[in-house]
Amino acid sequence: MVCSMLIEAIAVSKRYGRDWVLRNLDFQLAQHEAVALVGPNGVGKTTLLRVLAGLVRPTQGSVKLSGRVGFLANPPAFHRHFTGAENLHYALRLDGKTGGRSEIRAALTQFGLPHDKPVLSYSSGMKKRLAMARLHLQNPDIWLLDEPEAALDAQGRGLLENLVQQARSRGGVVIATHDKSWLSLVDRIVELQGP
Numbered sequence: 605m606v607c608s609m610l611i612e613a614i615a616v617s618k619r620y621g622r623d624w625v626l627r628n629l630d631f632q633l634a635q636h637e638a639v640a641l642v643g644p645n646g647v648g649k650t651t652l653l654r655v656l657a658g659l660v661r662p663t664q665g666s667v668k669l670s671g672r673v674g675f676l677a678n679p680p681a682f683h684r685h686f687t688g689a690e691n692l693h694y695a696l697r698l699d700g701k702t703g704g705r706s707e708i709r710a711a712l713t714q715f716g717l718p719h720d721k722p723v724l725s726y727s728s729g730m731k732k733r734l735a736m737a738r739l740h741l742q743n744p745d746i747w748l749l750d751e752p753e754a755a756l757d758a759q760g761r762g763l764l765e766n767l768v769q770q771a772r773s774r775g776g777v778v779i780a781t782h783d784k785s786w787l788s789l790v791d792r793i794v795e796l797q798g799p
């Protein structure tokens with residue numbers, strides 16, 4: 605049988621020590637779907653994204669992915685001593701892509717970033733923009749965004765909305781968020797209730 609879902613998570617549970625964070629959760633993401641993942645602090649949104657991304661193994665249950673995953677962490681991680689361009693080049697190499705210099709320069713310009721400053725000199729909003737530029741270039745099938753709006757100004761927010769459109773036309777996107785303005789922009793809202 606051909607599975608048309610990008611993500612098919614079945615009966616996923618996750619426990620840290622003795623504490624259950626997720627219990628028996630089913631989650632699906634369809635092609636061209638945008639889903640908002642909401643719920644109070646500590647309810648398990650990041651944990652679910654990390655399980656879906658394969659960064660954390662579920663205690664029980666299974667996750668099936670159809671496509672390449674891109675994860676926008678909050679806060680995002682980089683090589684601090686590398687420039688933005690070097691970080692993008694490195695990420696593309698890890699993905700097995702040969703990102704051309706002109707493509708990387710265009711992405712830095714598009715996301716309003718300097719071309720030759722080390723990331724240790726970036727503000728948190730600039731780091732978030734660099735993480736967006738990285739995802740833009742990686743162009744995965746499955747986009748997992750953890751509080752992507754954090755630290756962004758109004759222009760950065762506009763760039764983020766464009767990125768979500770890119771994600772939607774390429775594959776599908778899950779946005780863990782406390783920002784209610786996403787709720788009218790997505791196809792479906794999943795509210796985590798706790799274990």
Ligand SMILES: Nc1ncnc2c1ncn2[C@@H]1O[C@H](COP(=O)(O)OP(=O)(O)OP(=O)(O)O)[C@@H](O)[C@H]1O
Nearest residue numbers: 620621625643644645646647648649650651652780
């Ligand atoms: N590595 C870890 N070890 C132990 N407990 C953890 C770990 N990561 C997360 N937790 C716990 O799991 C629970 C869910 O955390 P998580 O970060 O997934 O919540 P969240 O919904 O994303 O919260 P927020 O809205 O504050 O970002 C919290 O109680 C947290 O303390």
